[in-house]
Amino acid sequence: NEFSIYQDSLSQKVDVLVLINDINDEQPSWPVAGNVIRVEFLDGDGPGKNKFILNAVDKDLGKNGRVRYKLNNLGAPFSLKQTAEDNRLSLETSRIIDREEKDSYNMSLVAIDEGNPPLTGSIMLQVIIIDVNDHAPEFDRAFYTPPKPIYENEVVNSEVLQLQATDRDSGDYGTVVYDFAATAGEDQQVARQYLAVLANGRIIIRKPLDYDRMTKKYFLFEVIARDNARDKEYRKTATATVSISVLDRVDEAPTIETCFLPSGCTASPSAPSIPENLALRSKIAEVIVRDLDTGDHVQCETVLSDNQPPSHLQVGGLSEHGQEVPFILLSSSVNYGSSAPTDSTMKLFDLVTNRVFDREVSSRACFGIVCRTRSVWKAAPATALEEDAERRPLQGRVRNHVHDADIGNNSRLQFALDPTDLEAARLFEVNADTGQLRPLVVFDRERQASYTLRVLVTDGGKSPLTATATVTVRVVDANDRQPMCRQAEYRLRVRENRPADSTVGFVEAEDEDEKELGNGAVAYRLDDRDGDADWRAFSVDRRTGEIKTSMPLDRERQAHYSFRVLAEDQPRSGHGALTGTCLVSVTVEDENDNRPVFRVTPNHPEVFQVTKREPGISIGQVLAEDPDEGDNRLVDYELLNRAEVHDLFSVDRRSGLVLINKALHSQPARDFILVLRACDRGRPRNCSAEARYRAHIVDRRDAAYRGGGSGTESGSPGGGGDSGEHSGGKGLGNEIVIVCLAVMFLVLGIATVTVVCLIVRKRSVYVKKSRQPAVAMTTGPGVQSREA
Numbered sequence: 001n002e003f004s005i006y007q008d009s010l011s012q013k014v015d016v017l018v019l020i021n022d023i024n025d026e027q028p029s030w031p032v033a034g035n036v037i038r039v040e041f042l043d044g045d046g047p048g049k050n051k052f053i054l055n056a057v058d059k060d061l062g063k064n065g066r067v068r069y070k071l072n073n074l075g076a077p078f079s080l081k082q083t084a085e086d087n088r089l090s091l092e093t094s095r096i097i098d099r100e101e102k103d104s105y106n107m108s109l110v111a112i113d114e115g116n117p118p119l120t121g122s123i124m125l126q127v128i129i130i131d132v133n134d135h136a137p138e139f140d141r142a143f144y145t146p147p148k149p150i151y152e153n154e155v156v157n158s159e160v161l162q163l164q165a166t167d168r169d170s171g172d173y174g175t176v177v178y179d180f181a182a183t184a185g186e187d188q189q190v191a192r193q194y195l196a197v198l199a200n201g202r203i204i205i206r207k208p209l210d211y212d213r214m215t216k217k218y219f220l221f222e223v224i225a226r227d228n229a230r231d232k233e234y235r236k237t238a239t240a241t242v243s244i245s246v247l248d249r250v251d252e253a254p255t256i257e258t259c260f261l262p263s264g265c266t267a268s269p270s271a272p273s274i275p276e277n278l279a280l281r282s283k284i285a286e287v288i289v290r291d292l293d294t295g296d297h298v299q300c301e302t303v304l305s306d307n308q309p310p311s312h313l314q315v316g317g318l319s320e321h322g323q324e325v326p327f328i329l330l331s332s333s334v335n336y337g338s339s340a341p342t343d344s345t346m347k348l349f350d351l352v353t354n355r356v357f358d359r360e361v362s363s364r365a366c367f368g369i370v371c372r373t374r375s376v377w378k379a380a381p382a383t384a385l386e387e388d389a390e391r392r393p394l395q396g397r398v399r400n401h402v403h404d405a406d407i408g409n410n411s412r413l414q415f416a417l418d419p420t421d422l423e424a425a426r427l428f429e430v431n432a433d434t435g436q437l438r439p440l441v442v443f444d445r446e447r448q449a450s451y452t453l454r455v456l457v458t459d460g461g462k463s464p465l466t467a468t469a470t471v472t473v474r475v476v477d478a479n480d481r482q483p484m485c486r487q488a489e490y491r492l493r494v495r496e497n498r499p500a501d502s503t504v505g506f507v508e509a510e511d512e513d514e515k516e517l518g519n520g521a522v523a524y525r526l527d528d529r530d531g532d533a534d535w536r537a538f539s540v541d542r543r544t545g546e547i548k549t550s551m552p553l554d555r556e557r558q559a560h561y562s563f564r565v566l567a568e569d570q571p572r573s574g575h576g577a578l579t580g581t582c583l584v585s586v587t588v589e590d591e592n593d594n595r596p597v598f599r600v601t602p603n604h605p606e607v608f609q610v611t612k613r614e615p616g617i618s619i620g621q622v623l624a625e626d627p628d629e630g631d632n633r634l635v636d637y638e639l640l641n642r643a644e645v646h647d648l649f650s651v652d653r654r655s656g657l658v659l660i661n662k663a664l665h666s667q668p669a670r671d672f673i674l675v676l677r678a679c680d681r682g683r684p685r686n687c688s689a690e691a692r693y694r695a696h697i698v699d700r701r702d703a704a705y706r707g708g709g710s711g712t713e714s715g716s717p718g719g720g721g722d723s724g725e726h727s728g729g730k731g732l733g734n735e736i737v738i739v740c741l742a743v744m745f746l747v748l749g750i751a752t753v754t755v756v757c758l759i760v761r762k763r764s765v766y767v768k769k770s771r772q773p774a775v776a777m778t779t780g781p782g783v784q785s786r787e788a
Contacts, residue, residue, distance in 0.1 A: 022061040022064055023060075024060055024064040024115025024118075024119060025060070026059040026060045026064075026065075026119070027058070027119035027121045028056035028057065028111035028112070028119065028120065028121040029057060029058075029111075029121045030054055030057070030123045031054070032123070035123050035124060036123065037054060037109070037123055038126045038127075039051050039091055039125060040128050040129075040130050041093065041128075041129055041130065042097070042132055043098065043099035043100075043129055043130060043131050043134055044096065044098070044550065044551075045093055045096070046097075046500075046550075046551035047095050047096065047551075048092060049092065049093040049097075050081065050090040050091070051090060051091050052088055052089065052090045053089050054089070055067070056069070056111035056121060056123075058113050060113065060115065063114040063115065064115040065113065066114045068111075069089065069112075071107060071108075071110075071125075072107060072108040072110065074105075074108075077093060077095045078093060078094060078127065079091075080092075080109070091127070095533070096536050096537075096550060097129055099130070099132075099169075099170070100135065102129070104126065104127060105125075105126075105127040105129075106126055106127075107127070108123075108124060108125070109122065109123050110122045111123075131170045131171060132169075132173070133229050133234055133236060135173075135174075135236070136167070136227070136236035136238050136542075137166065137176045137225040137236065137238045138166055138167070138225075138543075139163070139165045139225060139240040140165065140166070140570075141240065142521035142523075142570065143240065143242075144163065144241070144242045144243070145161070145243050145244070146160050147161065149245075149247050150244055150246055150247065151209075151211075151248075152209045152246055152249050152251075153209075153249050154209060155205070156208060157204050157205065158205055159203070160195065160203045160244060161203050162201055162202055162203075163178050163197075163201035163202075163203065163223060163240070164201060165178070165238060165240075167225075172227070172230060173228070175227060175228040176225050176226070176227065177225070177228055178197050178198065178226075179224055180197050180224070181221070181239055182224075183222050187216075187219070187220045187221055188221045188222065190215075190216060191219045191242075192221075194206065194209060194219065203223075203242065203244075209246055211246050211247070211248040211249070212248065212252055213292075217245065217248075218243065218245045219244040219246075220241070220243050220244075221241075221242055222239055222240070222242070223239070223240055223241075225237065225238045225240070238542075238543060252292040254291040254298050254300075254371040254372070255289070255291075256287065256300075256369055256371055257287070257288040257289075257290075258286075258351070259285055259286040259287070260272040260285040261283070261285060261286075272284070272285075274353075276358055277356060278353050278356065279353075280353060280354075281330075281352045281353060282353045283352050284351055284352065285351040286348065286349070287329060287350070287369060288346060288348060289347045289349065289371050290347075291345060291371075298371050298372070299372055300349055300369060301329065301369075301371075302325050302327050302328055302351075302354075302368065302369055303325065303367065303368045303369075303370055304325055304366070304368070324354060324355060325354055325367055326354055326365035326366075326367050327351050327352065327353060327354055327365070328352060329349040329350070329352075329369070330350045331348070331349060383398070383437055383471065383472075383474070385474075385475060386476045398435030398436070398437065398455055398469075398471060399434055399436075402435070402457050402467070402469075406459065406461065409460040410459055410460060410461040411459060412459065412460035413435070414433070414457070414459075415430050415434075415435040415455060415456070415457050416430065416455070416458075417429070417454070417455060417456070418456060418468070421453065424451070426440065427439065427440055427441055427451060428440060428451075428473070435455070437453075437471070443475045444475075445513075448475070449474070450472055450473060451472075452470055452471070452473075453470070453471045454468060454469070454470055454471070455469055477513050477519050477520070479513055479571045479576055479577075479578060480513070481519075481569075482511070482578035482580050483509040483510065483511040483522045483568065483569055483578065483579070483580035484510055484511070484580050485507065485567060485581070486508045486510065487507075487582070488583065489583045489584070489585060490582060490583070490584045490585070492505035492584065492585070492586045492587070493586070493587045493588075493589055494587075495588075495589045496555040496588045496589065496590065496591045497552050497553070497593055498549060498552060499552060500549055500550055500551050501539075501550075503546060503547070503548055504538065504547045505546075506545050507524065507540070507565050507584060509522050509545070509567035509580050510522070511567075511578075511580075513569060519570075519571050520569065521570045522567050522568070523543065524540045524542055524543075524545045525565070526538065526539070526563065526564075527563065527564035527566050527581070534562055535563035536550065537549060537551060537561060538550055538561070538586070540565055545565070545567075547584065547586075553588045555591070555628075556627045556628070558588070559588050560586070560587055560588070561585065561586040561588070562584070562586075564584065565581070565584055567580040567581070567582060568580075590629035590630060591628075592628055592685070594628050594680075595626070595688050595689075596625060596626040596680055596688040597624060597626075597688060598622060598623065598624045598678065598691040599624065599625055601623065603623075604622055604656075606693050607693070607694045608658060608693065608694070608695045608696065609698055610660070610664065610695055610697045611698050613664035613665050613667070613697075614660065614663060615660050615662055617659065617660045618657045618658065619649075619659070619660060619695060620657075621655065621656050621658065622651070622656045622676055622691070622693065624678030624691075626680045628680065631680070631681040632680050632682035632686075634681045635656075635678045635679070635681075636654065636678070636679050636681065637653055637654075638653070638676065638677045638678075639674060639676060640676065640690065641674070641675040644675075646662075647661055647662060648667070649672065649674060651676060656678075658695070664697060667697050668697070668699075669696075669698060670697050671694050671696050672697070673694060674692070674694070674695055675691070675692055676691050676692075676693060677690055677691070
């Protein structure tokens with residue numbers, strides 16, 4: 001209906017074909033909603049990873065509909081690729097993708113047609129990096145201790161400490177869950193009995209502690225932080241060590257056991273009998289006193305038995321009213337055998353008479369035994385001083401660790417160093433009233449981490465009581481040593497084509513600082529400040545120093561890598577970390593993963609001109625190359641169709657020389673197709689695709705004319721691995737055309753020069769004659785005259 005046909009009355013029916021010429025009125029566009037193309041890559045995808053994307057559509061025809069593309073990647077690690085066969089578009093990574101570095105990229109893709117003027121269209125490319133579980137959790141320190149002392153009377157479910165680890169992955173891969181490590185050993189079992197590690201990292205007390213009855217007074221165990229990957233097989237973990245010391249409380253009353261002679265031992269003795277007129281200080285019983293808190297630091301006395309409280313006690317066998325007690329206790333220095341085993345929680349006494357008894361005066365003697373603690377150390381005294389610090393008082397006073405149940409002057413304590421400990425006197429002094437220690441020198445923890453002193457404490461009673469304790473002074477580490485690598489350079493080797501995450505080797509660094517504070521704990525990471533990108537092909541375990549590949553390595557692409565690993569200590573303060581550097585070089589070992597490929601060069605043509613026909617003569621040489629190394633690189637050649645060519649030709653296995661095997665004198669001018677193969681010497685060996693070469697037996701007359709020679713033709717005989725028959729006529733034809741053209745131009749040149757010379761010569765003769773006078777010559781009869 002868009003066209004009308006005008007016709008006169010005299011008309012006939014005709015068929016009309018209307019051709020509509022295209023103009024460039026359609027711009028390229030993408031048939032997607034929202035004008036956004038979303039592409040997903042995996043975290044850790046290496047260089048060269050491709051993802052196909054939609055091509056733009058241009059409804060115009062011809063060049064108006066042909067489209068070229070431009071990617072504005074804004075610095076993103078991607079480039080645009082287009083296949084030569086079907087022009088399909090793909091987005092390709094230019095380096096390893098790390099989601100923890102950036103989890104998405106936005107780029108602009110522009111399509112431009114070839115019209116005049118060109119029209120353009122654009123669309124947003126949104127690249128989403130899908131997380132994979134490629135990072136293990138990392139503890140903020142390798143060694144944990146509680147921030148405050150833990151005593152035996154801590155409440156059940158109270159928190160001891162909080163673990164802290166992070167995982168750079170996202171989602172379930174980045175969610176950290178804590179637990180006991182699945183390691184065996186008595187320490188680990190004891191910790192599980194008394195403690196609990198909650199999933200959120202809190203370590204709590206699950207069962208009442210009892211310092212006095214616990215075999216070990218500490219917990220030393222390992223914990224793990226793992227991610228929450230759904231597939232347990234792919235979960236990643238980190239391990240840390242926890243050390244918790246339990247401190248004692250004075251919460252145990254002494255127990256008394258009386259062994260009357262010869263009746264035996266009992267905690268509740270009945271009324272024993274003794275003979276009258278026993279001599280003064282006669283032993284009638286043995287008394288065993290146990291105190292789980294203070295051990296042998298216990299004071300025991302006898303009292304009158306009329307239920308008087310211990311405060312009525314008077315030393316020396318008299319009550320406060322001057323009444324004489326019938327028996328007294330004397331410290332025993334004798335071991336009485338198995339009935340009274342001696343240990344650190346026990347003290348032995350002898351119960352002896354304090355007067356001579358007369359039965360007629362009194363038939364009963366009633367008394368009681370009272371035991372109580374005296375000046376004792378509440379916990380093992382331990383103080384701390386900072387390494388490299390000025391000589392200032394130590395953290396903590398000895399007085400804080402001692403207890404005296406008396407009051408008044410009887411509880412006033414004085415402190416002094418053991419005068420026999422000359423080394424302690426050189427290093428420390430103690431305040432007599434406060435018990436505070438002060439160093440006299442500057443200490444170096446790396447030289448000596450702790451010192452042991454003997455401190456004497458005496459109360460102020462009329463009959464002073466003295467206790468002695470061993471005090472441990474711990475030198476608190478300062479972060480003054482940097483990690484040092486065990487080797488100046490780690491030279492590692494790895495076989496090519498191994499999958500990503502394959503172990504290459506380990507680096508190891510040592511730090512002389514204290515590991516408990518993190519100063520001596522070492523964490524490893526790659527030095528990404530290096531401009532060379534070699535480090536991108538590897539990863540290093542932060543805790544163990546294990547180096548792994550982050551992608552498969554190809555020796556033919558790169559055979560050697562060199563990078564640095566940084567070893568950093570982990571001070572608890574979070575700052576002031578010191579760093580050591582380990583140099584790592586990795587050599588990629590060859591694997592027989594390449595096949596030989598035939599090459600055509602001027603010295604190694606694909607067409608051999610056979611001009612001589614004697615056996616043993618070389619008619620040419622083939623060349624095959626293998627990019628592998630060693631035996632994998634060495635090539636042997638084979639002639640596969642030797643029988644088909646009637647054994648007229650052979651190939652030298654090592655050199656690739658093609659030889660005449662039998663005389664060719666009877667052979668006419670003809671072509672032979674030689675099918676060759678090259679195999680390397682690896683195990684197992686790899687062989688090339690078949691390659692076809694042409695041996696052209698030249699006619700004897702042609703050979704005489706040409707003097708022999710060989711023709712060449714560009715291109716690979718194997719077509720890069722493709723089998724195909726190559727024509728030798730083309731090379732010969734080219735040669736003939738060249739010769740003919742050369743002869744033609746030579747003849748043309750000679751003819752041109754000859755014509756020019758003749759013209760010049762004729763002109764010069766003509767000019768010479770025209771300048772001479774005419775001469776008339778008369779000859780005899782029959783002779784003509786002429787003018788020269």
